[in-house]
Amino acid sequence: MSLSRRATQLTELMDDPDCDLRLLNNTYRHFGAINAVVAGWRGTYRRGIRPLLRHDRPTTVLDVGSGGGDLAVALRGWARRDGLALTVTGIDPDERAFDFARSRPPIDGVRFLRTSTSELVAGGERADIVVSNHVLHHLSADELLALLDDTSRLARRTVLHSDITRNRLGYAAFSVGTMPFFRDSFIREDGLRSIRRSYRPRELQRLVPPGWHAQARSPFRYVLHGEPRG
Structure with missing residues (x-):
């Protein structure tokens, strides 16, 4: 198997509208544990979000492709522990993701909407900070450029798209590390497909x-940083 090019012909199991709903919901449920280990958002929060927050005035974050909602909840929790005012809106056009996120215990300052970035742009919506986690590798080149255009229009201050990097070490580590676990979900199979579909920072750049800058955060992931338009 070659990882020299993106395996764009692969489709993740969870993206199938007819996939097993029980396995899908278990996948959303496991995302919190997986992302805590591999997504690196604690560091991204410290470097790219916390410096923009204030104690006396809420900063708004838009989490694009929020899936099961774990990132939105985590960002709100970190800000609260730091004594900073933050509200997070998670959006996802997939009804299944929206239903799962909405079923989470309510948290003050976190809400979920079933909508898309293009609909928000058309409605004139804005947020101070726009983020996404593990979204870019799902997209074709045209879809990626459309998302970047939308998110730069939606953000007042900054955009942070975080995703995994395609390499053999990451593929082997994820394959071995998840082998004994997550058999009741799509985590392992979709994670391996995600790595094969993912961009490398240089090819993404x-x-x-x-105005967009892809910065490697480790051998396994990068953050694509952009500025608002207008």
């Missing part, structure tokens, strides 16, 4: 418009 060649694709994105001026």
